[in-house]
Amino acid sequence: MLRVVNIKKTFPVDQGAQVNALKGVSIDVPDGEFFTLLGPSGSGKSTAMRCIAGLEHPDEGEIYIGEQCVFSSKRKIMVPPDERPIGMVFQSYAIWPHMDVFHNVAFPLMYGSSGPKPSKEEIRNSVDEALKLVQLSGYGDRPATQLSGGQQQRVALARAIVRRPRLLLLDEPLSNLDAKLREEMRVEMKEMTTKLGMTSFFVTHDQIEALALSDRIAVIMQGEIVEMGRPHDVYTKSDNKLVAAFLGTTNTLEGQITGTGSDTKLETEIGALTLGARQNMTTSGRASVAIRPEAVDCLRENPGSGANVYQGTVKRTMFLGTFIDGEVQIGSKSLRVSFNPYNTFSPGEKVFVRIPPERCQLID
Ligand SMILES: Nc1ncnc2c1ncn2[C@@H]1O[C@H](COP(=O)(O)OP(=O)(O)OP(=O)(O)O)[C@@H](O)[C@H]1O
Ligand SMILES: [Mg+2]
Known part of the structure; x- marks a missing residue:
């Protein structure tokens, strides 16, 4: 047309x-x-x-x-x-x-x-x-x-x-x-x-x-x-860094790629991040991923099994109606997260953070 x-x-x-x-x-x-x-x-x-x-x-x-x-x-x-x-x-x-x-x-x-x-x-x-x-x-x-x-x-x-x-x-x-x-x-x-x-x-x-x-x-x-x-x-x-940033808030993690296939990992500041099998993926060298705040699950209980679970501490929260904007400290890295407004966490509280591999966007 x-x-x-x-x-x-x-x-x-x-x-x-x-x-x-x-x-x-x-x-x-x-x-x-x-x-x-x-x-x-x-x-x-x-x-x-x-x-x-x-x-x-x-x-x-x-x-x-x-x-x-x-x-x-x-x-x-x-x-x-x-x-x-x-x-x-x-x-x-x-x-x-x-x-x-x-x-x-x-x-x-x-x-x-x-x-x-x-x-x-x-x-x-x-x-x-x-x-x-x-x-x-x-x-x-x-x-x-x-x-x-x-x-x-x-x-x-x-x-x-x-x-x-x-x-x-x-x-x-x-x-x-x-x-x-x-x-x-x-x-x-x-x-x-x-x-x-x-x-x-x-x-x-x-x-x-x-x-x-x-x-x-x-x-x-x-x-x-x-x-x-x-x-x-x-x-x-x-996979474009500028696009990912322009389209909303996002966390960026950088690191060295290790492993291959479904066991591909990125060694980041918060620990090893499983990325899973992907197309067009470089199998070595450094890479970056973008992780949106709403891609991160915050849990009170340890989910036990499953990839990419990290322990952190709630740093700050801000109630915004439809969601709570917050930050969780994992080691030296502060991760921007969106909490469910019905599941209130307080600053200082310990949380388990889960980042499903398919929600990690590899960026250039
Ligand atoms: N008549 C003009 N003379 C000189 N430069 C112009 C003219 N029209 C647009 N530009 C320049 O061309 C570029 C693109 O402008 P354009 O108006 O298309 O941007 P835009 O994406 O619509 O921005 P906005 O969101 O602010 O409306 C800008 O750098 C602008 O300064
Ligand atoms: Mg315009």
Whole structure:
């Protein structure tokens, strides 16, 4: 549905220097997928989206939406934004304050593409339908200025889908909303795009949002895609140190590899850590593993058998509602852990820490 092939984009900055905002980005998004481009600030997310939208002219590469080539540097193709089958929502709501809700949503139908203009009745029907989808039925006459932040964002969403584009481009559309509203809108947005069978290209720096919404995630750093996959795999299996760290809190243990096959171990500060059999594993030398706080089981009783059980002392705890963030000291190493909120441990308490081998992510 969307195919981005080796897009490069540089921006000139002062004194002849330039920023390599995109260093050869390729993305393939199948029909109906909710795809997220996730990365830190300045990594090139908006630039990538603006290239797809036609708001930015890439230096090199090709972009296809469906069968249509909308950009090609070699063939000198550059289809203007309003002739691409896309809808867009940006971080700033960008709805027109001097218009009511109806006219904001109707705008792309009235002034959008070339080709035949729809009739008044067709416009009314399309706008009503779009407002219904974002749960703003009956708000058509409201001046845009009399809407809450969440409602304004819904209007922007309605405007983006009113032409039923094949591709919806969303650049941090929820970042101006408060936490609760953001969560609600995120669910609604996902439900709506699924219902309409729209392909979505979503841009965010928020890991939770990306993990929650996406069929697939690409992590972009400094203009390059460094990881791509399903949320669960990207979170639990990435072998990229920067990705593992960016996607959440993580512990890193380093050491010497010993043993082979299912008996492969890493000699670390907390003791020998069994890693088990893995693909593409170096059988000697030094290695690092990332271990997420929630991958660590903390137990009062010694589980007896089983790999990777260590004795430690609870160093600190902080109640955060859905879990307790804590640290456990094992020898000279302090390990970040997540305790179950119903199983309260106190600082100073002795615990048994268990780290299942399959939860250790080998990283570069
Ligand atoms: N018009 C421009 N002129 C010069 N440099 C630019 C321009 N637009 C973007 N850049 C630079 O390109 C890089 C990527 O910017 P981009 O806006 O794509 O980042 P982003 O990932 O969207 O960041 P954020 O999460 O902060 O929105 C940055 O270093 C930025 O300063
Ligand atoms: Mg941006």
